[in-house]
Amino acid sequence: MSDRSFRFLHASDFRLDVVPRGLTEVPDHLRDTLLDAPYTAARRVFDTALAERVAFVILAGNILQPNLAGPRGTAFLSEQFHRLAEAEICVYWAGGESDPPEAWPTAFPLPDNVRVFVKDRVTDFLHQYDGSPLARIVGTSRGSRQSHPVEFLPDAVGLFSIGVACGEMETTALQTQTDGLEAHPTKSDGLEAYPTQGIHYWALGGRAERTTLFNSPGIAHYPGTPQGRSPAESSAHGCTVVHVDDQGRARITFIATNAMEWRHETLLIDSSTQRGSLEAMFSQRIHGLTEGSKTDLLVNWTIGGSGPLVAELRRGKLRGELLEWLRIEYGLSSPIVWTVGIELEWQNALPASLYEQETILGDFLRALRDIELDPQQSLNLESLLADGQAAGLFSQAVAIADPATRKRVLHEAALLGMELLGGDQ
Numbered sequence: 001m002s003d004r005s006f007r008f009l010h011a012s013d014f015r016l017d018v019v020p021r022g023l024t025e026v027p028d029h030l031r032d033t034l035l036d037a038p039y040t041a042a043r044r045v046f047d048t049a050l051a052e053r054v055a056f057v058i059l060a061g062n063i064l065q066p067n068l069a070g071p072r073g074t075a076f077l078s079e080q081f082h083r084l085a086e087a088e089i090c091v092y093w094a095g096g097e098s099d100p101p102e103a104w105p106t107a108f109p110l111p112d113n114v115r116v117f118v119k120d121r122v123t124d125f126l127h128q129y130d131g132s133p134l135a136r137i138v139g140t141s142r143g144s145r146q147s148h149p150v151e152f153l154p155d156a157v158g159l160f161s162i163g164v165a166c167g168e169m170e171t172t173a174l175q176t177q178t179d180g181l182e183a184h185p186t187k188s189d190g191l192e193a194y195p196t197q198g199i200h201y202w203a204l205g206g207r208a209e210r211t212t213l214f215n216s217p218g219i220a221h222y223p224g225t226p227q228g229r230s231p232a233e234s235s236a237h238g239c240t241v242v243h244v245d246d247q248g249r250a251r252i253t254f255i256a257t258n259a260m261e262w263r264h265e266t267l268l269i270d271s272s273t274q275r276g277s278l279e280a281m282f283s284q285r286i287h288g289l290t291e292g293s294k295t296d297l298l299v300n301w302t303i304g305g306s307g308p309l310v311a312e313l314r315r316g317k318l319r320g321e322l323l324e325w326l327r328i329e330y331g332l333s334s335p336i337v338w339t340v341g342i343e344l345e346w347q348n349a350l351p352a353s354l355y356e357q358e359t360i361l362g363d364f365l366r367a368l369r370d371i372e373l374d375p376q377q378s379l380n381l382e383s384l385l386a387d388g389q390a391a392g393l394f395s396q397a398v399a400i401a402d403p404a405t406r407k408r409v410l411h412e413a414a415l416l417g418m419e420l421l422g423g424d425q
Contacts, residue, residue: 005246006134009049011239012060012166012205013225014042015098016076017068020260022230023298023340027331030338033296037259039076041227044257045239046080050087052241055134056127057089060205060223061096061142061166066103078108085113092125093117095141096166096206117164119143122151126159135244138199139164142206154198160248161198166205201242201250208233210240210254219250226257231300231340232405234262256295263289263299266345271307275318278309279325286330286337296336304345313344314418343411354418361421365414372410375403379410 020034049057064073084091091114095101101116110116115125120143127135136155139162140147147165154161202213202220210224223240225233238257244250267281282301289297303313312318319342330337355365371377379400400406 004129004132004134006055006129006244007052008135008162008242008244009045009052009054009057009239010060010203010221010223010242010252011045011057011226012096012223013062013208014038014045014059014064014227015062015225015229016042016064016073017098018229020227020229022232022262027327027338029332030296030336033260033336038227038229040259041225041237041257042076043080044259045226046083048239048241048255048257049084049089053087054089054241055129056137057084057091058137058162058164058203059091059093060164060203061094061099062205063093063096063099065098066105074105074108078110081111081114085111089113090115090127092127092137092139092164094139094164094166094203094205095119097142100143101141117141120145122147122153124153133159135159136161137164138162139203142166149197149199152197152199154200158248160200160244160250162201162203163199164203168206200244200248208237210237212252215252219252221252227260228258228262231262231264231298234264236261236295258295260296260298263297264302265289265299266302266304269303269305269307269309273305273307273309275309278303279322282322282326283329290335290337294335296338298338298340300340301342302345303342310344313342314415316415316418343408344415359421361417364417364421368410368414368417372407375406379406 016038018038020037023034026034046057064077066074081091093114094117095103100119104110104116117123117139119141122138122140124136124138126133127137136159138152138154140151142165146168149163152163152165200218202218204213204220204222207222208225208228209222211222213220213222215221219242221240223238225237226239228234228237236254236256236258238255241253241255242250243253265285267278267285269278269281286299289299303310309318323339323342326337326339326342331339355362355369371379381400400409
């Protein structure tokens with residue numbers, strides 16, 4: 001084992017070809033910031049590697065899909081690799097689903113400091129410093145089959161060993177036979193079943209959210225994407241710096257890199273809350289979110305509780321006025337706090353009695369409730385678009401990508417129905 005301490009950087013899922021989404025409207029002053037956010041965050045990852053003077057960088061897949069990112073994406077990444085080369089920092093890159101090794105365009109040859117793992121086969125690199133072995137890096141690029149943890153063989157003499165892969169691993173029990181590796185139909189235990197096989201650090205990719213599967217005796221870690229792309233990828237995102245001491249013990253440090261941050265914030269009101277005090281609650285929360293920070297925020301607000309103000313918010317006009325006030329007051333400042341939407345807590349949004357009415361509103365609300373209770377029922381909003389080129393352009397915008405979005409859409413539909421069909425209720 002090397003008796004030298006060192007640092008390396010672990011990052012994944014740049015997804016330079018995927019722009020942020022989840023905004024029904026994009027103000028002019030936010031458009032460029034949104035489009036540039038994935039690149040800004042990725043550049044901060046490489047800035048961190050240089051500032052921390054890491055021994056090497058590990059990229060665990062889904063960095064960019066070259067045919068979608070286009071010349072901008074490949075030129076950007078090539079420039080960052082050359083920055084690291086000038087500082088004598090190597091890059092070990094395991095391709096994922098969107099960035100297989102063969103997809104990299106020949107017009108942008110990779111510099112010598114970038115080592116790419118092959119597909120469907122585990123290979124290794126010996127990283128050296130001043131001619132002395134420092135770490136064994138064992139990895140594979142994602143291909144047609146899943147890799148198994150036992151294929152990642154640690155260094156024979158105990159050198160710090162790192163396993164690199166993108167996506168979930170196949171963890172069906174395996175055993176070595178005379179004719180090779182054979183799978184047995186036993187229950188999958190997950191990567192957690194293999195923490196002691198000699199790999200000190202599992203550098204994983206393929207998840208948007210930062211996740212540590214285990215941290216003893218080894219560490220298995222997903223750093224997540226450096227930049228959240230939607231409300232589902234809220235809070236801070238970044239990369240991970242791994243510190244290895246002279247005894248081979250590793251610890252991880254999160255480094256935030258996101259250019260913009262999605263937030264979900266909830267305010268609770270009661271029967272005594274009036275509009276002025278609600279505005280003060282918004283202001284107090286925003287000041288707390290932005291104190292000491294330069295990161296722009298995209299905020300979805302939920303208002304919970306009870307009282308007369310809830311009924312007024314339910315009718316929609318006040319919510320529209322608050323939305324406009326928040327965007328003018330805080331959406332043009334620095335850092336920007338842009339309010340994406342304001343919704344009411346679902347449980348208290350509409351009185352249960354409205355669902356029992358023998359009215360058009362009651363029929364409408366019951367129909368929405370039936371759809372909500374049956375997750376297999378598709379909303380199929382794409383079918384409501386007019387035929388033609390516009391339908392193709394907007395079909396992705398109205399697609400319901402996850403259960404939380406589906407619930408929010410049904411919630412908003414119920415409130416709109418209340419506003420249009422509920423009279424003075």
